[in-house]
Amino acid sequence: MTAPSDFNSIPELDATLVFRVAYDGSSYSGFAEQPGQTTVAGELRRAIETLLRRPIDLTCAGRTDAGVHAVAQFISVPVTDAELALTRRRWLRAMDALLPKDIAINEVYKARKGFSARFDARSRTYTYRIADRDARPVLSRGVVASLPIGCWGDVCGLSRAAGRAGL
Helix, strand or coil: CCCCCCCCCCCCCCEEEEEEEEECHHHCCCCCCCCCCCCHHHHHHHHHHHHHCCCCCCEECCCCCCCCCEEEEEEEEEECHHHHCCCHHHHHHHHHHHCCCCEEEEEEEEECCCCCCCCCCCCCCCCCCEECCCCCCCCCCCCCEECCCCCCCCHHHHHHHHHHCCC
């Protein structure tokens, strides 16, 4: 997923920064940038380009659909040596100020030139939380799907299918 903005000059990129991102996807049309839609990637791009004052190539480890949340989504951005020298504290404070309150960069890592959050990821983990009771969850309603008992259908079949899919 790379779509640099239209800036005048692009410097020599010497390394890669990797960001661990968390977000509440309730207000977004998914992760991937889409014309005319507010997306997580679009907000991240805007914030990082504002700090660096140049266009960026942003690559994510995996995309999410509209309304989906993430606690540890990884993105990678090629950077110059000067940008690599920015401290972790500077990155975290700047992103906290520039990003909407429902998106946060929780960690910054340095990686080799050419590292890709998508292609160099060693694993991916997805967690689905489903409440299987008649009463719907109140405090966790934004992160737990609620299905009353009896609405599950073939739970064993779903479990077998998840196992075949590696989930």
